[in-house]
Amino acid sequence: MERGTVSLTNSELTALYNLAISQGCQKDDLVSKLKPDASNTDQNQVYTVQISEDDAEVMLDCLPIPSEEVDPNLTSSRIKIQQFISRCRFGSEMV
Helix, strand or coil: CCEEEEEEEHHHHHHHHHHHHHHCCCCCCHHHHHCCCCCCCCCCCEEEEEEEHHHHHHHHHHCCCCCCCCCHHHHHHHHHHHHHHHHHHHCHHHC
C-alpha cells in the first residue's frame, strides 16, 4: 500500500471532513486525518495530510460527481487526490 502526502487548505479539509461525516465515509482513522484546525480562522492555511492510496480511493468514492453546483473546495480536493493516486501508481513523472 502506497503512502504519501496531500497538501490541502483549511477550507478544503473542512469540506472533505464534513462530507466524510455526512456520507458515512469513515475508514479507520481517515476522518481524524481530515479534521480541520478549528482554532485557525485562515481558510487558506495549507496543511500536509499523510494518507494511503486506499484512503484516497475512499475519499474519491465519497466525493459527488463534478458539477457546477459542487463546492469548489471539493472540486479542488478531488484534483489533488487524483494527482496523489497518479503519483502512487505511475510515479511523479506522470503527474
